[in-house]
Amino acid sequence: MLVDTGATITILRSDILSHLPNYVTEHLEKVNTNLLMEPGESTPFLGKCKAEFHLYDEPFQHEVWFADILNEGILGFDFLAKYRCDISVKDYNLTMDNTTKIPLFASCMDKSCCRIVIGETTTVNPYTKVILTGIPSNVLSRSESMMIEPSERFTEKNHMLLARLLKNDRKHIPLRRLDASQINL
Secondary structure (H helix, E strand, O other), X not given: OEEOOOOOOOEEEHHHHHHOOHHHHHOOXXXXXXEEOOOOOEEEOOEEEEEEEEEOOEEEEEEEEEXXXXXXXXXXXXXXXXXXXEEEOOOOEEEEOOOEEEEOOOOOOOOOOOOEEEOOOOOOOOOOEEEEEEEEOOOOOOOOOOEOOOOHHHHHHHOEXXXXXXXXXXXXXXXXXXXXXXXXX
């Protein structure tokens, strides 16, 4: 399941419908709405219903929408709010109702966080996309993968987005940068 994607509703992949009991699929409420996906594509929802699903052996009753998505499911804000979820990146878990802790990743990972700085000086022309070299500015863990996330403050200040990336090489990390403004940076 994906968590904290910005989705307002909880979505399950459409092929899961074939594994649900008949009474659930018979009561599937039709909806006249499309799912807007990145990069601007859309796909119709097949319907919605109240269903029981499990996260790491914990059962949950919740309204879910069904669509053709790649992931098994997406926990939307509706679910996160209903079960008073807290996402802890530091501890790699999702805490529900201040008691239930569900790991964010299936495999055990070495926990660390580091800042990535741009490793070269360059000019980026308006409305262009470039890939720049990024360098970790502090010590990384022994983890083989890292996740790079955009900084909200950086995005607001510079009007730029940095891509999410998993990478094994700890020396140089490619960062994608889009200049959506009308001035050279």
